[in-house]
Amino acid sequence: MSLSNLTRLLLLALIWGTSFMLMRIASPVYGPFLTTFGRASLGAFAIYLFARHRGIEFHWKKNAKTYLIIGLGNTAIPFSLFAWSALHIPSAYMATMNSLAPIFTAVFGFLILGERLSWLRISAFIMGLFGVAVLVGIGPVSVTPLVILGVLAGMGAAVNYGFAAIYTRMHAKEIPSLATAAGSQFAAALALLPFAFPAVPHAIAYGTIQAFISVLILGIVCTGIAYALFFHLISTEGASKAVTVTFLIPATASIWAWLLLNEPITPGIITGIMIVLLATAMSLGIFKLPASLKRTPTNS
Template sequence: MDGASVVRLLLLAAIWGASFLFMRIAAPELGAALVAEIRVLLAAMFLWAASVFFKRSLRVGENWRHYLIVGFFNSALPFILFSYAALQLSASILSILNATAPLWGCVIAAALDRQRIPVKTFSGLVLGVIGVGVLLGFDTAVVSEAGWLPCLAAIGAAFCYGIASNYTRRAKADDAFSNAHGTMWSSTLILLPMVILFSSTEQVTVITEGAVLMSVTALGVICTGIAYLLYFRLIKDVGAASALTVTFLIPVFGVLWGGLFLNENMGWHTFCGGVIVVIGTMLVTGFSPKNLFKNRSAHV
């Protein structure tokens, strides 16, 4: 991985880590449904502009079912679950729970393929569970009864990513850019009824407030639209396996941004639980830091 790719990897991790900061700011003011809807709508509009610039057209007639399935599991449902969780959980915890997605992906893949989980992978899964237990069991927001439902929502969002990764691995899919573009529009349609049912006029009027407007705009344009473009560029330059290492870096920035801008309490359990989750994820995915600097061998 050359210097430019390392910079892109760190920038992408910083951007995706910041998404939990922006959700934490916007969700209490707008509600989960409206935050998720604005996020995918702005991302869809940004990617549409990018598609015009790059002359990339969507084959909606051929792929609309695929866009709906991926949009539901990879954007609409996890975005609204994370936004709901952000009503009570810190950005730090959200970013670490997000890192469990590869763990769920492994479990789902093993169940679908009816294969035994190797000892190393199983050890990683156990570590991941222990890490989540340390992270949440010693957090005062989760110890209270009201805190467990948001916690389950965040874990459910990561589980959705595991479903989406397994589906796209098996599906006859469109190219990566068109997948992102098409699924943002499908997610916008999927979330619209939720906005109508659960959002109020008062919440809509809050959108124009400075911090809220900045947060939802950053979520849609930067953390989703621009982030996808960065991610696809990384896949092209270094391969899918190396690009996925961003998963291990996101919690670092999620904890950093939460501490710097929201003064979140980062106790020993935050660091210990986060490190255990990341190590467990590395074992599950078979990642080694040495792989970052090998010549690219897999391309999408």
């Protein structure tokens, strides 16, 4: 990877790492749906302007269904789930759940495309769940029903990312990536509008400058600029290298939250994160099994 792209990768990790902290600030004020609507709307316009500058065509009518399904699976549902979980669990927990996305992508590849699941990926799935259990069990937050639900919401977000990745691979091959990004964000914003609108009076009455700035950064920087960086990395270095940003996000999220929200970084958090990241690395094929163990289970 070139030095300039390595710099972009690190910058992307720093940007996406802040998103969990920012949701912790915005969601208690605006609620999960309005926070997510603001993020998706601002992100959509930012990506749209960049895509139009690049001369990208969107073909809205032809691609409407694809934009909608990807928008729901990759933005509206997972962003809302994370925004809700931000009310109950620390940033490090959310970032760790986010790291499970490549594992669930492999699962949906098996369920939808019939791709074989190697023993390594099956082991990765089990190890990922174990890492989550370790994180919750010995982390700094008391295990309460709301904490468990917050963790499950974060895992649900990762499940949606996994489905959206496979659907995008199946149905958006002929659509420019920036068009898919902008179109899906617009679709997500439209889908979220009826859920976000009831929270507007509360936001007007009790909104804070910190929450407002958090949503601005979430939309323009963490979604708009971040997507531009990510797709640049994909186009120049390939998806396998671009996705390594997954391994950096839990650390950057934990550091940002520790610096700005006084969220602790404990041995339990570090242990849980390391187990989940090891599982993710296995799922992505970074670690290989010996040849004698490479048999794959049948689908029967």
